[in-house]
Structures are given as structure tokens and as C-alpha cells.
Amino acid sequence: MTSLASKLTVIVSAAFEEAGLPADLGLVRVSDRPDLAQFQCNGAMAAAKVAKKNPRAVAEEVAGRLKARGEFAKVEIAGPGFINIDLTPEAIAGHLSAMATDARLSVPEMAQGETVVLDYGGPNIAKPMHVGHLRAGIIGDTLRRIMAFAGYKTLGDVHMGDWGTHLGILFNDYIRSGEQDKVLKVDLDDPASVSALFEDMSERYPRASAASKEDEALRAQAQEATLKMQNREAPYYEMWQKVKAVSIVGMERNYGMLNVHFDLWKGEADVHDLIPPMVDDLKARGYAVESEGAIVVPVKRNEDKKEVPPLLLVKRDGAFIYGSTDLATVVERMQLYGPSKIIYVVDQRQGLHFEQVFRAARMGGIAPDAVELTFAGFGTMNGPDGKPFKTRAGGVLKLEDLIAMGVAKATERLNDANLAKDMPETERASIAHKVAVAAIKFADLQNQRQADYVFDIDRMVSFEGKTGPYLLYQAVRIKSLLRKAESSGSETRGFGNTEIQKFGDSDIPLALLLCELPDVFEGALNNYTPHLLCEYAYRLAQTFSSFYNSCHILSEEDEVLRGSRLTLCTLTLAQLELVLSLLGIEVPDRM
């Protein structure tokens, strides 16, 4: 089971082959001129180059072979050699009828349970989660869902920053001011105590960080504190344990609200003990060397056009750094999970760093060549001024505040609507939350992953036009319609039928679009680009809405047509729910 276009590709490729031409010229795609045809093949023009033949003559020959087949309503040649193809309604209907009985909606399973580790968290402990953490979380979680649906065994790792210098800065500040008990005496079972510490850290860290930037002595102290924490010395290690526990509570809450899931709650600290043997091993085999008092892995290659600096493993003061933790994390992942791929969903700006890590991992044999290491970087969230986003006050916008804004707006909208009056309070709250999360996630995911984009709060929590709530709305309308069909006993009037037997004029565009899903899914999977699924979901919702508006379904007199249309509705809903679930967006029953 695949898309209609790929089925046609098989047929047209065979026709090219019979004509003595390369089969891959037979690639068929959905036409970009729907007014001319449903599908097109451009291979005849390319054939002119490889076979030195007249493209129109090639097209004629191929088209001649195709015309003999029954499933084509039209095979035409246009322009320099486009082969334009229309299918018969029966052929389209047959394809959709098969899809309607397939739990995977014609999307093939491409993997056989190979393990994939996805790294998409990266929040630092001791700091509040802000909108800067949004992209990694939701893009990574979506990629995890996509790969899982493709048949991989997926492991999402939050990989928190829990071993770095920012903690030395923080702990040093507590100790200097004699307030370490604020950390050490926190009661993890008491939510008030937990949030009090969190508040204190959120206020303290920016201050301490700024101070250590100014003051060299302070900076040295902080580095020393970092080293002591990494060496598990008192009271640093005890403080670290408390801070980490408190921070995880906050992360779970934030990611929970966004419906972002992790299978592994690992951090940099988890690989600490793997680093010394790894460094020794790399030194023994000559890959790691001493340089300016530090230990580094030179990863430069002769063919490099750019300068690739060595990967720094151990700092002059003996402390570890992200180079060592990230490399050791590859060691750990290979040991524990044996993945076929490791995907890093990280800010683009860390691209060079991961290039260094990947090279070191290959050189040292830590990750064999067969293991795919992918840096799936994402662009920066800028403010309307084109600079990295800051609130008007110049600070960060907390994730919780953003979500609260969306929920407040959705609640207001619900209260304005008529159907909210007979709705229990819990359902209203649940819908408002789903709407808000749909808005936020879709607003982010519809952007191309790699590109920077402008973050606009008002746009992110808007519910009209090309937004998450619009998609929910269309899905909810179909649910409502199918409920009505069911309660009016439509099964005797065609409902419940998975056959599509008849099309009206307004049905064809929707029917054809439904056949594209497998190709869109494959594109999103292969390129790690969720925005393709967003585009598809939006087109589907829009095409459905247009269909819904132009014809009546339940009141359709023609029983066969009514049954076929209900099946189209069922399929549309199933696809919308599938795609939205891949995007981590839940559909309510009504809104």
C-alpha cells in the first residue's frame, strides 16, 4: 500500500522500460496544473537528454503503451513533453476503499524495529523553562512519533544540562552568601518548598552569572565549584542532587502540559564515569592529545575547506566539558541501546560542535559508519526585530506563561460559543488546553525546521486561518457529522460502508488529496521535516471544508453517493487524527 502517485510510477516506469529507456524516468507526481490533469510524468523530457531522442516522440511512445490500460481516463501529451494522466473514478475509488480498511491508511511500515535515539530536550537544570525550549521539545517529539509510526523503536532522551559551569556559578553564589541551606534543606515532598527554591534560583542565577562575567576571581571560583561538583565533593554534590530533583519536577510539568514525551530522563552527569576511560582509550590509540594544557581530539581533515577546531575533552583545570559529555553520551547510547540512528534535535548554532563530536565518534570507532548520526538542527526563534526573542522587559518568556495565555484565550472563545453552556467545567478546561497546545505546536511546526523564524505571541495563540485550532475544528465537525449519521440510523442508508462507489464533482479533489498521505509521510520521515505534515494537514482540512460547504452529506438523496461521501468523511477524519497525533496534537470531541 502506498500513494496513488507511487502506484502510477510503477506502471509508467514499466512503460519507459519497455520503450528501452531507464525506468526511473517514469516518476509520476501529482500534477501542479490540476486544471490540466491529476498526475504528471516529466520523464520524456529527461529521456531526450539520455537517449538523444525527441521528447515528444518519447512521450508518444510511452503514452501509447499506457492508453491500453483500463485505469486511465486520459493520457495526454502537453508542452515540450509532459505526460498528463487522469485516472478513472473507479480507480480512485478502489484505492480509497482499500485505504478505508487499512489501519495504517496506506502508509507503509518502512522500518523493522531498528532502535533510534532522539535527543531533543536539553533544558538546563536550575533554570526555568522558557520559549527557547519550545522548538527542541516539539520538533523532537514529533520526529519521535513519526519514526515510531514508521516502525522504529524510538527512544526520546531529554538529555538535560546538569553537569556544566552554570551550576558552579549558582552553587558558588549560595556558598559565598552563606545560604547553601536554602538548597540543602529543601523538602522534596513539599511543593511549596520545592517552588520556593525554584523561585530563588530563577532570581539568583542571572545575577550570579552576570557577576561572574564581570569578575575574574568570581569566575575562577565558579569553575572550581564546577569541578568540585563533578568530583562529587560536599556540599556541592548534595546541592546538585537537590537542585536536579527540583528541576525535574518543573520539566515534567512543562513537558507534560505540551504533551511532549521522553523515554529517557538522562543528563550529562549520567555519563561522567564513562569519560575517563574513554579519554584514556582515545589517548592510548593516539586520537586524543594534549594541547595547551587541555586534552583534545583533532578532527581536522585534509580535504576541509573550513577550519575545524579540535574537540575539547578535558579543560586545563581538569573539568569536563560538553565535548566530553556529548562524546561519552554516544558511548553510552551505543552500549545501552545499540541504535541504528542517533538524531540530535538541537539549535542550528551548535552545528559545528556536533560535526566535531561526530567526527571524533567515527575516528575513535565509538559509532561505526553503519550508525547514522544526524544533526537535525532547528533555526532560532527571533523577535519581530529579527534578533533572538526577548520579552518587552528584556527577559525570557516562561513556557508556562505562554501556555496560560493560550488557555485563557481558548476558554474565552469557548464561553462565547453556544455549545459551552451545557459543557461540564472539566471538559471545557480540557478543550481549552487542547486548543492552546494545538495552536502553539502548529504555529511552530509549520515552519521549516532549519530556518530561523519570527516568534509572535499573538500569532502563536491565534485560532483562525492556518492554525492548529482550525485543524481541530475541521476534525471536530466531521466527528459531529458522523455522530449524527450514526444516530439517525444511517447504516441502513449507506453509512458504515467502507466502499466508495460514486463521486460527485466536489468529491474528486478531496478524494485525490487523500491519496497523497504516504508520500508526504515519507518526505517528513526521510528529511526530518514535520512541516510537510503540517502543510498536508492544512490542505486536507481546507479541502474538506470546501467539500463540506459545497455539498450536503446527510441529506443527500442518492443513497450510494451518501455512503461514499460518509466514507470520504471517515477517511478524512482518520487522516487528520493520524497526522495530528504525529504532530503531538490531540483532537477533542467537540469545541
Added chain:
RNA sequence: GCGCCCGUAGCUCAAUGGAUAGAGCGCCCGCCUUCUAAGCGGAUGGUUGCAGGUUCGAAUCCUGCCGGGCGCGCCA
């Protein structure tokens, strides 16, 4: 200095080398006594930064220039 990314409608963004470059928002005109108006239909809006080149065909590939962003050993 070296390297990477970006430049598409007023704004925000799409477009596996294909035919007439598409959406959303905004603005304007219509449509709620039929299945949810968080909707639908229509109108306006473009020398795809500039100049060359490759190709039957370029927003897309190559070269140069202009403009913006980012990265380049002891932060992550």
C-alpha cells in the same frame, strides 16, 4: 579573516530542476431558517536582493556582488 545559513506579496511563511510562484494575516466585497461562521466564496497584492552562467526548462544548480543572521578550544 575563514566557514555555514538566509533574502519570495504590506507582514509572517510555503513551493522533490517543470507548465500560470502558492498560503495565512491585513485590507475590500459577498455568505449563518440545511450537517459547528474557530467557517466558506471572491477581489487586491510579485522583475523570487542584483548581475551573469548551466539547462528544452531556474525561486531552486554554478560564479560574482549587495544586504542580514550565525559560528569559529577551555559556556552549552
